[in-house]
Amino acid sequence: MTSKTTLKFMLAAGALSVGMSHGALAQDTVKIGSVLSATGPASFLGEPEDKTLRMYVDKINAAGGVAGKKIELVIYDDGGDANKARTFATRLVEDDKVVAMVGGSTTGTTMAMIPVFEDAKIPFISLAGAIEVIDPVRKFVFKTPHTDKMACEKIFEDLKKRNLTKIGLISGTDGFGASMRAQCVKVAPNYGMEIVADENYGPRDSDMTAQLTKIKNTAGLQAVVNPGFGQGPAIVTRNYAQLGMSNVPFYQSHGVASKSFIDLAGAAAEGVRLPAAALLVGDKLPESDPQKKVVTEYKQAYESATKQPVSTFGGHAYDGLFILVEAMKRANSTDSAKIRDEIEKTKGFVGTGGIVNMSATDHLGLDLSAFRMLEIKGGDWNLVASGS
Amino acid sequence: MAEFLQFLISGLTVGAVYALVALGFTLIYNASGVVNFAQGEFVMLGGMVTVFASAAGVPLPLAAVVAVVAAVAVGLLLHRFAIEPARGASAVTLIIITIGASILLRGLAAIIFDKQFHKLPGFTGEAPIDVLGAAVQPQSFWVLGGTAVVVVALYVFLEHTLLGKAVLATAANRLAARLVGINTTTIMALAFGGSAAIGAIAGILVTPITLTNYDVGTLLALKGFAAAMLGGMGNPLGAVVGGLLLGLLEAFGAGYLSSTYKDAFAFLVILIVLFAAPQGLFGRRAVERV
Numbered sequence: 001m002t003s004k005t006t007l008k009f010m011l012a013a014g015a016l017s018v019g020m021s022h023g024a025l026a027q028d029t030v031k032i033g034s035v036l037s038a039t040g041p042a043s044f045l046g047e048p049e050d051k052t053l054r055m056y057v058d059k060i061n062a063a064g065g066v067a068g069k070k071i072e073l074v075i076y077d078d079g080g081d082a083n084k085a086r087t088f089a090t091r092l093v094e095d096d097k098v099v100a101m102v103g104g105s106t107t108g109t110t111m112a113m114i115p116v117f118e119d120a121k122i123p124f125i126s127l128a129g130a131i132e133v134i135d136p137v138r139k140f141v142f143k144t145p146h147t148d149k150m151a152c153e154k155i156f157e158d159l160k161k162r163n164l165t166k167i168g169l170i171s172g173t174d175g176f177g178a179s180m181r182a183q184c185v186k187v188a189p190n191y192g193m194e195i196v197a198d199e200n201y202g203p204r205d206s207d208m209t210a211q212l213t214k215i216k217n218t219a220g221l222q223a224v225v226n227p228g229f230g231q232g233p234a235i236v237t238r239n240y241a242q243l244g245m246s247n248v249p250f251y252q253s254h255g256v257a258s259k260s261f262i263d264l265a266g267a268a269a270e271g272v273r274l275p276a277a278a279l280l281v282g283d284k285l286p287e288s289d290p291q292k293k294v295v296t297e298y299k300q301a302y303e304s305a306t307k308q309p310v311s312t313f314g315g316h317a318y319d320g321l322f323i324l325v326e327a328m329k330r331a332n333s334t335d336s337a338k339i340r341d342e343i344e345k346t347k348g349f350v351g352t353g354g355i356v357n358m359s360a361t362d363h364l365g366l367d368l369s370a371f372r373m374l375e376i377k378g379g380d381w382n383l384v385a386s387g388s
Numbered sequence: 389m390a391e392f393l394q395f396l397i398s399g400l401t402v403g404a405v406y407a408l409v410a411l412g413f414t415l416i417y418n419a420s421g422v423v424n425f426a427q428g429e430f431v432m433l434g435g436m437v438t439v440f441a442s443a444a445g446v447p448l449p450l451a452a453v454v455a456v457v458a459a460v461a462v463g464l465l466l467h468r469f470a471i472e473p474a475r476g477a478s479a480v481t482l483i484i485i486t487i488g489a490s491i492l493l494r495g496l497a498a499i500i501f502d503k504q505f506h507k508l509p510g511f512t513g514e515a516p517i518d519v520l521g522a523a524v525q526p527q528s529f530w531v532l533g534g535t536a537v538v539v540v541a542l543y544v545f546l547e548h549t550l551l552g553k554a555v556l557a558t559a560a561n562r563l564a565a566r567l568v569g570i571n572t573t574t575i576m577a578l579a580f581g582g583s584a585a586i587g588a589i590a591g592i593l594v595t596p597i598t599l600t601n602y603d604v605g606t607l608l609a610l611k612g613f614a615a616a617m618l619g620g621m622g623n624p625l626g627a628v629v630g631g632l633l634l635g636l637l638e639a640f641g642a643g644y645l646s647s648t649y650k651d652a653f654a655f656l657v658i659l660i661v662l663f664a665a666p667q668g669l670f671g672r673r674a675v676e677r678v
Binding site for chain 1: 391394395398399401402405503504505506507514516523524525594597598599601604606607638639640642643647648650651
């Protein structure tokens with residue numbers, strides 16, 4: 001045997017063994033992909049999502065996997081960069097050959113990845129907030145978080161109950177604030193709301209008293225709504241109290257629904273209302289609440305595993321993963337098209353974000369009951385009884 | 389009137405912080421001709437170290453001292469290990485080094501501390517004080533008073549001490565300063581330490597109002613730089629006036645014009661000023677050093 005043929009033989013044997021191990025692997029595992037912003041500016045979204053997915057995939061595998069196969073989770077970190085997200089999405093489809101995808105922490109990364117999964121006909125359950133992800137409906141794209149439009153509607157519903165109709169808006173100019181402001185302006189007429197003041201602040205601004213003074217001096221003002229997230233709303237809330245506006249009802253958005261908001265805003269947060277997922281008030285839900293079991297179990301599992309307080313963002317990943325897993329169980333298959341059809345048929349799925357009923361025209365499947373109206377009292381969230 | 393006062397005080401408070409950041413820029417620029425873009429990180433360090441030290445049980449005044457010392461140490465290290473080894477390089481190279489240092493410091497802060505926002509309690513309570521109808525946080529007076537103290541102290545140091553005069557001499561002509569026996573390396577280190585201290589003090593004073601996190605310095609550096617340019621780079625008086633002016637422009641812009649365009653409005657005014665007077669309001673005409 002010449003050295004040349006030896007080499008050829010070895011290469012062939014190597015290729016064969018690689019092919020075989022690949023084949024053996026493919027038979028008892030199924031690949032689920034994820035691209036998350038686990039680092040970078042959106043890491044507060046991606047980090048809990050990443051931890052949640054890893055934790056629950058391990059649990060599912062320990063319990064025997066799904067449809068007779070173990071799940072192999074492939075997670076990439078896009079650092080909040082839409083360009084990277086798209087590159088990783090292509091890698092998931094072409095190299096990793098995933099059957100489905102749960103991920104996309106921000107609206108920006110999600111929108112960049114949608115064409116990749118649509119073309120490849122692979123179901124994509126997004127964890128991003130904006131309504132653009134599922135409106136218009138795309139065949140292979142779903143999402144789990146509530147939309148900002150629903151938050152506006154929930155706030156307006158509550159205002160209507162209190163007979164308050166003249167509202168002032170103070171919005172962050174970041175993506176979240178600007179998008180929610182636009183949705184609020186759009187749905188306001190449906191609830192008979194009149195926007196009498198409309199002010200903005202930059203996401204890194206450190207003082208909003210000028211804008212609030214202007215709103216305060218607006219004739220007929222009955223309530224103020226603050227679409228925004230990050231530290232901006234905490235400063236707005238502090239300035240609000242500083243200017244002695246606490247007698248005017250003040251609404252925050254679901255964007256501040258974390259304990260750190262109460263902590264940062266301090267005493268100024270007293271009496272502030274906001275719509276939020278049931279997850280935040282799991283322990284305060286009545287026993288009869290259908291979500292009680294899911295949210296308390298998730299909260300306990302997450303907090304004991306990570307030693308960090310639970311956030312709704314990780315909950316979105318939980319919902320996405322289990323909507324997918326249950327669809328795979330129903331389909332009893334790892335075929336992407338069949339899984340997609342079953343995801344769309346999701347009915348009565350009880351998640352951390354609400355009760356999901358999807359259809360061909362609704363790839364989110366949540367209604368306003370998914371949001372709870374909370375009021376901050378004594379430094380903690382409290383459910384607002386319906387009708388008060 | 390109450391409305392006007394409200395805008396005035398909120399503008400002055402924010403402006404005082406910009407002024408302190410601008411002063412930090414000025415001090416280093418004077419000693420070395422370098423614009424130190426890591427200046428915002430000193431502000432961040434001041435706030436974050438105080439927050440974490442006081443969370444660890446250190447009393448607030450002591451925590452503030454710890455924060456200033458920490459920031460000065462970082463400033464000296466920055467000078468010793470990043471600026472000094474490259475001392476022969478052009479100012480542009482040094483500026484790029486400071487940008488790199490700023491990214492490094494931000495990244496380290498994200499790892500050593502965390503990525504959350506943090507607050508400090510107001511030094512003298514948080515109940516707003518009524519000033520002729522305007523509601524003012526007590527902390528605003530701390531910020532304004534603290535800025536005044538820093539400015540006066542810096543003035544006295546530069547004009548009435550031998551060491552301060554050495555800084556000015558180094559700024560005027562480094563070679564001549566060396567010829568008369570001034571150790572310009574020590575002066576540069578002093579400038580970095582001093583401007584880190586000023587930045588840290590700004591961060592400590594303002595955190596009860598604005599909150600802080602690991603990357604709060606980015607925007608402050610930008611605003612402080614704009615203020616320094618507006619006042620005239622290299623002139624301490626210009627830095628203070630530029631900072632206060634920028635804060636007032638933002639507050640009045642948001643209050644009387646449109647809150648959407650308040651930043652655009654402030655920067656537009658700066659552009660107009662710089663078109664009319666490229667050296668800034670108090671700037672000296674740039675002289676080529678031969």
